[in-house]
Amino acid sequence: MSYGNTFPLWRAAAGDHWPAYTRHAFVQGLADGSLPRDAFMHYLVQDYIFLIHFSRAWALAVSKADTLDEMRHCAATVHALLNQEMGLHVKLCGEAGIAEADLIAAEERPENLAYTRYVLDIGHRGDFLDLLAALAPCVLGYGEIGARLAASDHAQTYAEWIGTYGSRDYQDLCHEVAALIDASVARRIGPEPQTSPRWGLVCERFTMATRLEVGFWDMGMTP
Template sequence: MGYRFADLIDACRSDWTAYIEHDFVRQLGTATLSEDAFRHYLKQDYLFLVQFARAYALAAYKSQSLEEMRSAFAGMQTILDVELGLHIGFCRDWGIREADLATLPEARATLAYTRYVLDAGARGDLLDLHVALSPCMVGYAEIADWLKAQPSTLRGADNDYDAWIAMYESAEFQDAAEAERLWLDERLAEVSPRRFDELVRLFRDATRLEIDFWQMGLDLAD
C-alpha cells in the first residue's frame, strides 16, 4: 500500500495543527486581528508570491515530461499575470501602494521560507519541490475550511477580513488545492519508506516555516 498526502499530515500532525489553527488565523476569523498585523502580512505575502513564481520556473526545469512543463508554466503565468495583480489590488484596498510593494525589504521569515523552498527544489526533484510548497498550496484551502467550521468566525460586513477568507474558500482555489493533493497522492504512492521519511522532514520544516510566517504578521517582525 502506497503513501498519500494525508500521511504527510499525519506524520506532522502537531505542527500542521499549529499552522492551520494559528492565532493569526483565529484572529482573522474573529475579526480581532490588528489592521497593522494584516497589512504587514499582506506586504510580505506579495514578496512571497514573487518567489512562488520563481519556484514554478524551477518546477519547469525539474519536469520530466511536457505535461509537467506545461503545468509549471501555467502556474507561473497565473501568478505573474493574475494573482499578483489581484494581490496588488487587495493591498490597495488596505492602503498599500504598488510603489511601496516594489521597494519592500523581505522579512526574515519571508527569506527563510521562500529560500528554503527554492533550495529544496534545487537540491531535490520535482516531488521535493511540490512537498515543500504544499503547506501553502494545500494548507490555505484547509485553513479556509477550518475557519468556515468555527462558530466564532464572523462573515460578511461583520468581518473586515471576510474577503481574505472568501478568496481561499472559492471553488477556483479549492479545486486547485485538490488537484495538487491528487498530484501528490499519485507520486507518493510510488515512494519507498526511506524516501517518505525524507519527504516528511521536508514537509515538517516547510510547515514550521509557515507557522513562523503567521507569527511574523502577529509580531510585525522584520
C-alpha cells in the same frame, strides 16, 4: 479537508506542527476579525514578496518535471499565482493606500527570506518530488484554512481573504496540486511510498516547510 492520498500522510507526519500552522492565532484573528489591521497589512506586504519567490519555485518545478503533464500543471500554477493570487494582495493593499511599487520596494523580513530560500534550495538540490513536498504546505494549508473558515461563522473584516482561499477556484487548484503530488509519488517512489527509504526525507521537507509557515504567521503578528 483532505486533498488526495499523499497530503494526509504528510500532514500526519508533521505532527503538532500542522495544527500550529493551520490553527495559529493569526488564523483565528482572521476568522473572528480580532486581528489588528496593521498586522494584516504587514502580512500582506510580506506575502506579496513571498509570492514572487513562490512563483519562481513553481517555475523551477517546470524545469524539474519529467512529463509534459507535470510541466503544464506547474505552469498553470505559476499563472494563477502571478495573475490571480498576487492581484488580491495588490487590490487589498491599494485600498489601504499602499501602491504596488511600495510592495515591490518593501524590505523582506528574515522569516520570509528563510522560508522562500528554503523552498528554492530544496528545489535546486532535490528533484521534482522534493520541491513539491516543500511547496505543498502553503498551497494545501491555505486551502484547508480557507475551506474551514468559509464554512463556519466568521467576521466580515477579512471576508475577502477568506473567500479567496475558500473559493471553488482555489479549492479546485488544491485538488489539482494534490493529484499532481500523488502522481509524482507514484512515478518516483512507487505504489507503496511509505515502505521506501526515501519516504522519510520527503516527509521532512514537508514538515520543515510547515514549521516555516508557523514562523511566517508569527512574523505577521509582530509588524
